[in-house]
Amino acid sequence: MTPFTYARAADAATAVRQGAMAGAKYLGGGTNLVDLMREGIEHPNALIDVTALSATIDEGEDGSLIIGAAAKNTTLAADPRIRRRYPVLSRAILAGASAQIRNMATVGGNILQRTRCRYFYDDAAACNKRKPGAGCDAVGGFNRYHAILGASVACVATHPSDMCVALAALDATVQVAGPNASRTIAFMDFHRLPGGTPERETLLETGELVVGVTVPALPFATRSTYRKIRDRASYAFALVSVAAALDLGEDRRIRDIRLALGGVAHKPWRAFAAEAALRGQPLTETAIRAAAETELADAVPLRDNGFKIELAKRAIVSVLTELGGDKP
DSSP states (O other): OOEEEEESSSHHHHHHHHHHHHEEESSHHHHTTHHHHHTTTTOOEEEEEEETOOOOOEEEESOOOETTTTOHHHHHHHHHEEEHHOOOHHHHHHTSSOOOHHHOOOHHHHHHHOOOOOHHHHTOOBBBTTTTOOOEEETSSSSSSSHHHHOTTTTTOHHHHHSSHHHTTTTOOOEEOOSSSSEEEHHHHBBOOOOTTOOOSSSOTTTEEEEEEEEEEOGGGSSOOOOOEEESSSSSOOOOEHHHEEOOOTSSSSEEEEEESSSSSSSSSSOHHHHHHHHTTOHHHHHHHHHHHHHHHTOOTTTTHHHHHHHHHHHHHHHHHHHSSSSO
């Protein structure tokens, strides 16, 4: 392990000033970064502890919820306002990892966690994300868990977070502090697709720090849920997951909808094509299936993960039918 210094920042301004030095990394709960350091993947020469940042969950004047980056995953999932107004978010967090990890993990850290691709963790394997230009052994290797949407020849890894799939569906924004200015980034723009530079996973620039997340008021999100399909029921990453919120009229036509997928791409995948296809349509299995077909039309399977295409379609149908009040 590379020797490193440690400093605990009292506020965001101090953290950003300390984080601007070359080789510095921000440390929250440490549930991902410390593992990566142990595995020899991350080599920071300075750790800036940011657990003193805001951990509050406040309500904005517009009805939004403003979540501090240092808020623990457990706290967020248990907050009565989250459970009542955004059950999809609470359920997504509870579907991720173990209770012990959720007790340590922060919201900011969850957003910034890196892929769990086995080739990324194996220093004997070729991985463009770990070593740009090395190649990607996952393309021709065991790729059951890898991407079917938005991938490239350089990288087929998937984003591991459950929470982020829900935040993508809810039109959240990320508040960022930096050496020069603060800015707000739409959640759907925050994570990058791999293209030719899979080592660049977000829009963050050097020294920038996530200080909070805002979830806008979305009245119909009270009718929302998260479904995670995985190989085992405990402590496993998603093969496919679905976050959905549904606004259903008395005539059972879909007035509005939010839909996002996990386990299928390098970032949380907002299903814009399926949403557009469903607005104004009756909530029927035929209409949902057609929308799912539209969303997955560009999916590209690898040797071991072609099943994900049909699995994602069926999951979308099942989740939206459940939200509509009928059994799938």
